[in-house]
Amino acid sequence: MKQDTEELKFSSLISLRLIFSMLILGLLTLTVYWDVKDYSFVNFDDQLYVEENQNVQRGLTADNIVWAFTDATGITNFWAPLTWLSI
Known part of the structure; x- marks a missing residue:
């Protein structure tokens, strides 16, 4: 006890x-x-990553998830699928 x-x-x-x-x-x-x-917002790469990116503009869809893990390297020349999915 x-x-x-x-x-x-x-x-x-x-x-x-x-x-x-x-x-x-x-x-x-x-x-x-x-x-x-x-602090104010820093706008270094929003044009490339968001404004000019049709896949990001369309939102989170099945096609865009596949794109993020396969074809997204054509925009930035490096593989970062979680970045694309979180934008």
Whole structure:
């Protein structure tokens, strides 16, 4: 019985440490990146990747998923299917 109580206390302590660690990590992340909300949008490659790309313009379809994994290298000369799917 005493061992069960000790295990419960240990488990609770681990849970509290985990929650505390997650809160601290979240607060640190917010602190570091807080100023980013005031920055303007950077438009380096939107014309190539989005505006002039008919596959991206059509949205996420079965054909465009196949395109992203097979023929998309013709636009940028490198293979990045997850980039195309996330735009």
